[in-house]
Amino acid sequence: MRLLILGGTRFVGRHVVELALAGGHEVTLFTRGKTNADLFPNVEHLHGDRETGDLESLKGKTWDAVIDTCSYIPRAVRQAGDVLKDAVDRYLFISTISVYEDPVAAGSDENAPLKKLEDETVEAVTGETYGSLKVLCEQVAESMFGERALIVRPGMIVGQYDPTDRFTSWVTRIAQGGEVLVPGKPTRAVQMIDGRDLGAFQLHLLEQGISGVFNATGAAQPYTWGAWVAGMRDTTGSDATFTWVDDTFLEEQKVNGGELPFWVPEPHDGVFAVSVQRAVDAGLTFTPFEDTVRATLAFAQTLPADAPRKAGLPPEREAELLKAWKEKSL
Secondary structure (H helix, E strand, O other), X not given: XXXXXXXXXXXXXXXXXXXXXXXXXXXXEEEOOOOOOOOOOOOEEEEXXXXXXXXXXHOOOOEEEEEEOOOOOHHHHHXXXXXXXXXXXXXXXXXXXXXXXXXXXXXXXXXXXXXXXXXXXXXXXXXXXXXXXXXXXXXXXXXXXXXXXXXXEEOOEEOOOOOOXXXXXXXXXXXXXXXXXXXXXXXXXXXXXXXXXXXXXXXXXXXXXXXXXXXXXXXOOOEEHHHHHHHHHHHHOOOOEEEEEXXXXXXXXXXOOOOOOOOOOOOOHHHHOOOOHHHHHHOOOOOOHHHXXXXXXXXXXXXXXXXXXXXXXXXXXXXXXXXXXXXXXX
């Protein structure tokens, strides 16, 4: 296939490009030319800026499919669609599990209720508007491309190239060993998907001519937190022990999702237990958890030791919380 990737030099897009090239596909990248601009020197690079509507370099060309990895506002999807609707056969939009109305019931599938944005002219992407704006992006893509549109809704994406440090912070902390603060309870569900699996699924859908909407949030059955953290400990060979701290205490201590990524208190934690059966039936496969942990740790070890981390509890903060939790439990 001749593929146009909107983005393609960061995280999931980078995985898609690597897999596409390995699979013999012809790839064109459309980027601003600012992030990892030296990657993939042997593919065609087109430059522009979707925020300003500069799509001139896309005009007059055709592709079999486009993968849109980086649209957050409906205007960007509409402007790209105006240029590409007659230039591509398929349009694959990377959305998010955050499109679902909160709280999401465990086991929900792609038909679960979606969020709504009261003021659809809003373009500021915040924690409150992110999911609703993605809903509008999906609607624009489907209205412009019809059955030629594909929507993929990932949740927590992890592994090599991850710039968020969300899963990476857990792997590196557990690998260090010692007493680790873990939120909630061991039986709570958690989902994640390796960026390589998400990239491979996108290509598979396009290669097979499949349309529709797909949750792509994790393994066919969600992990439990107990198995999740134990799997990281066993894979890294650490001596970590786990102290489970309840939601109420963490909320009282004003702990946030950046400090404890993947922590979603009840009753909102159903977002980490949605159904991916439709995607599995369509061909989504999963890298063994241990391989993802190893790849994540190897990637973390390539990062500068003094580089600021975007997620995870600082050691002093973790120690303070553990101390306060134990004193409270006396």
